[in-house]
Every structure is written in C-alpha cells, then in structure tokens.
Amino acid sequence: MENLGIDGKLLIAQLINFGIFFLLFAKFISKPFLKFLQQERRNEKDKESLLGKLKKGEEELGLQEKEMRNKIKKERNEIIEKSKEEGLRLREQIVAEANKDAETLKKKAMKEVDEERIKLHQDVKNKVADLSVLLVEKTLQQNLDENSKKRITQSLLKNLPVIK
C-alpha cells in the first residue's frame, strides 16, 4: 500500500472524518434541509392547485358571461319579434275597425237616401193630389151652371144624417 502511495493512517483518518461528517450531516443538516425541501414542494403544489382553481374559475366565469350574453341577445330578439307581431296585429285591427265604421256609415247614408227618396215621392204624390183636386174644384166652379149645382145639392142632401 505504501508503494501505491496510499497512507493507511490518513485513509483511516479520512474515513473517520467522513463518518463524523456524515453523522453530523445526517443529524443536523439533512433533516431540516429535507423538511425545507418538502415544505417548498408542498408550497409549490398548493400554488399550482390554487392557480388551477383560479384558471378554472376564470373559465367558468367566461362561459357564464358568454351564456348570459347569448341569453340577453335571445330575449332581445324575442321582444323585437313580439313587438313586430303586436304591431301587425294592431294595424290589422285598426284597419278592420275602420272598414267596419265605413260600412256602417255607408249603410246609414244609403238608408237616409232611401228615406229621403220615399219622403220626396210622398211629397210629390201629395202635391199632385192637391193640384188635381184644386184643378177639379176650379173647373167645376167655372163650368157648373145653376141647374147642375141644384141637382148636385139635392143629390147630396139625400145623404144627410139626423142630428140627435
């Protein structure tokens, strides 16, 4: 061993030194260090899970917002459609009522025209009767002589009632 350049005593001393170092390291350094590493790992994991949760929450919010927007759009379109339909319906109703009123007025006017026509016809007939009777009266007044008047008077006197 001396020929190889290895000092036995030095080797043993180094081994002992290494052993002491190993013991000291294992007892006083490795455990806290390992603890520290584990703690760091745990913290990392917690952070990652929190980040994941936040991302997930954000995604969900994004989806909800999208859904809400779609819902609002849909409702708006529905309201517009309903308003259009209502407007059309009202327009038709107004037109129908106007037609009905026009028809009523027309019937009333025609009825009035008929009544006027009947009244006019009656008036003309009455006037013709008046004129005819007047004509007959005047003609008789001018053309009847005394004898004719007496004969007519006697004929009329035959129909005299008795006064009670």
Next chain:
Amino acid sequence: MKIDPTIKEDLKEYFKDRMRLVKEKVIITSAYELSDQEKKTIISSLGLPNGKIEYKVDTRLVAGVIITYGSKIIDVSLKGQLQNFKHILYESA
C-alpha cells in the same frame, strides 16, 4: 174674492142662456141661394129646431151645403167631398 151669492146665481143663469143660444144656433151655408123648398127639406131631414136659422151663401162650396148646429158641423158640400177624396189620395200607396 168672495162674490155675492145672488150675483153668482144671476151670472150662472146668464151664461146658461148664452150657451143655450150658441148650442141652438143653426147656420146653413150653401153654394147658392136656397129655395124655400130646399130649406124645408133640410130642416125636416135633420130634425132641426124651429129656432132662428141663419142662411149664408159661399160660392167656393161649388155645390151642396154645410150645416153648423151648435158645436156640430155637417159638411155635404162638393168642396168637402173633394177634400175627403184628397185625403184618400194621400193615404193611398
């Protein structure tokens, strides 16, 4: 206002007499001057009282007579007949 009862009775009698005169008044209106025979015919046909009868002439009657006895009027004139005919014409269709 109170009226004396005797005056009230006198007034009643007076108005009764006036009413009787009006009721019994006879007016015969003819289209021409009636002869005595015609007048007698009328009086006997109607049974008119022999009171005062007034005779009038109205040529517008054309022929016949109108007899007014109190509130009653009997129209047997030709004009009256023509007026009746006119009303019939009014009522016809």
